[in-house]
Amino acid sequence: MMSTTYKGPMPGGPSPARQIGAVAAVVLIAALFVQAWIVVQARPQDLVTGAHGMADIISRALPPAFDQFKPTLLPVLETIDLAIFGTVFGVVLAFPLAILAARNLTPAKPLYYAARAVIGVARAVPDLVWALLFVTAVGLGPFPGALALAVHSVGMLGRLFAEVIEDMDMGPVEALTLTGASRIQVFTHAVVPGVLPSLLGIALYRFDENLRSSLVLGFVGAGGIGFLLLTAMNLFQYQTVALLLIVTFVLVACAERISAYLRTLVA
Amino acid sequence: MVVVLGSNGSGKSTLMKCVVGMNRPSAGSVEVAGRDLTSLSGKALREARLPLALISQHANLVRRRSVLANVCCGTLGRHRTLATTLGCVPREEVGPALGHLAEVGLAELAGQRAGTLSGGQAQRVAVARALAQAPQVLLADEPVASLDPEAADEVMRLLRRLASHDGLAVVCVLHQPELATRYADRLVGLRRGRTVFDRPAAEVSQREIAELYQADA
Numbered sequence: 001m002m003s004t005t006y007k008g009p010m011p012g013g014p015s016p017a018r019q020i021g022a023v024a025a026v027v028l029i030a031a032l033f034v035q036a037w038i039v040v041q042a043r044p045q046d047l048v049t050g051a052h053g054m055a056d057i058i059s060r061a062l063p064p065a066f067d068q069f070k071p072t073l074l075p076v077l078e079t080i081d082l083a084i085f086g087t088v089f090g091v092v093l094a095f096p097l098a099i100l101a102a103r104n105l106t107p108a109k110p111l112y113y114a115a116r117a118v119i120g121v122a123r124a125v126p127d128l129v130w131a132l133l134f135v136t137a138v139g140l141g142p143f144p145g146a147l148a149l150a151v152h153s154v155g156m157l158g159r160l161f162a163e164v165i166e167d168m169d170m171g172p173v174e175a176l177t178l179t180g181a182s183r184i185q186v187f188t189h190a191v192v193p194g195v196l197p198s199l200l201g202i203a204l205y206r207f208d209e210n211l212r213s214s215l216v217l218g219f220v221g222a223g224g225i226g227f228l229l230l231t232a233m234n235l236f237q238y239q240t241v242a243l244l245l246i247v248t249f250v251l252v253a254c255a256e257r258i259s260a261y262l263r264t265l266v267a
Numbered sequence: 268m269v270v271v272l273g274s275n276g277s278g279k280s281t282l283m284k285c286v287v288g289m290n291r292p293s294a295g296s297v298e299v300a301g302r303d304l305t306s307l308s309g310k311a312l313r314e315a316r317l318p319l320a321l322i323s324q325h326a327n328l329v330r331r332r333s334v335l336a337n338v339c340c341g342t343l344g345r346h347r348t349l350a351t352t353l354g355c356v357p358r359e360e361v362g363p364a365l366g367h368l369a370e371v372g373l374a375e376l377a378g379q380r381a382g383t384l385s386g387g388q389a390q391r392v393a394v395a396r397a398l399a400q401a402p403q404v405l406l407a408d409e410p411v412a413s414l415d416p417e418a419a420d421e422v423m424r425l426l427r428r429l430a431s432h433d434g435l436a437v438v439c440v441l442h443q444p445e446l447a448t449r450y451a452d453r454l455v456g457l458r459r460g461r462t463v464f465d466r467p468a469a470e471v472s473q474r475e476i477a478e479l480y481q482a483d484a
Contacts, residue, residue, distance in 0.1 A: 172328060175396075179344050184352050192354060
């Protein structure tokens with residue numbers, strides 16, 4: 001038998017240094033929360049006194065104005081189309097960017113950094129802000145909303161696509177390269193079949209998110225149900241607001257179910 | 268059929284990688300049909316090494332495509348049409364590809380997804396893909412290292428048959444001396460990057476093989 005002496009940390013009980021670290025982490029998180037409480041000017045008592053106001057709004061919102069259902073159909077379609085437009089353009093632009101931004105496939109380092117930068121900016125600016133910018137540029141209506149969703153989607157999809165590509169199995173790529181296939185052939189025969197299902201799943205999920213975003217975009221004048229909701233709120237038509245909330249709920253729930261189902265199909 | 272033997276780190280895989288141009292040797296040259304691969308790169312390298320097919324420890328099939336499509340992919344080096352560039356397999360190769368599958372004994376699995384195969388089956392499909400490349404030399408880098416003994420034997424028998432019946436030069440890097448002595452015509456022993464022996468298999472003694480694996484004094 002060989003006897004060895006072991007000087008590293010023992011498994012099981014944490015060392016004193018780690019215990020101090022854990023306590024410090026808890027104190028730090030508590031301090032962060034306290035400052036957040038102060039900065040957001042949290043006043044729980046207002047929730048209690050405000051309960052009366054909320055009850056008032058709810059009573060005025062009932063029953064929902066179901067007779068207003070038909071006029072919501074076109075804005076509903078508009079909302080869905082915003083999501084479709086944003087997702088399709090997002091995917092079309094994000095895919096080539098993601099190839100440049102994936103470390104294992106990028107043709108050149110400068111292109112890699114350029115693509116990462118474009119994706120970073122598109123993602124860092126929220127879609128609502130993009131919508132404000134595009135409303136200023138091309139005027140009110142659904143089009144600026146669609147553009148905003150497309151640009152923000154490029155950022156979100158570009159990064160996720162690049163991650164999928166970086167995580168893929170490079171074995172087949174190597175094998176096909178050695179059979180004498182050209183770079184493009186290797187790409188279409190080994191890379192695309194390898195990553196396509198994941199990319200489709202991500203794109204479907206993005207559609208789902210874009211649909212929810214497009215509801216909010218209406219608030220800044222970019223069309224869809226959001227715009228109706230804003231108008232009804234401003235005119236104190238709470239019964240219409242109630243109907244619109246129901247429509248929104250059904251729409252989002254359906255989109256979630258459908259996109260989840262389609263994702264199981266491509267998996 | 269040449270089998271290269273050696274312990275871990277003796278340079279077997281490096282040898283294979285140098286031969287196909289994945290690594291550049293620090294000295295020496297690799298000649299294929301009169302052209303030195305080490306001086307080539309890019310397209311010229313791809314074309315010059317077409318007569319060499321390599322199979323490695325992992326079958327490296329495209330898991331979501333059919334077995335048949337995977338075999339057809341071996342022919343891409345000869346087909347540079349728009350259709351193959353866009354991801355279609357060359358139609359005229361489907362027949363020969365089925366033939367190669369029959370050769371490795373898996374014709375009935377042609378339509379199955381490559382991801383559903385067992386390790387031994389996948390490795391035989393990799394051999395079929397290599398055959399589709401129509402090589403003159405078949406290189407195999409530890410082709411049976413991740414297979415159970417029975418599947419390993421099956422793959423080795425297949426390589427042996429390709430060497431003796433189809434006149435293919437097979438160079439195989441192996442870990443297991445018993446497989447090597449059973450299947451090789453010629454044995455090459457590597458130790459710490461140097462050739463220790465290079466002789467017909469029958470003339471290599473067990474002692475010489477055992478010495479390859481001895482720990483360094």
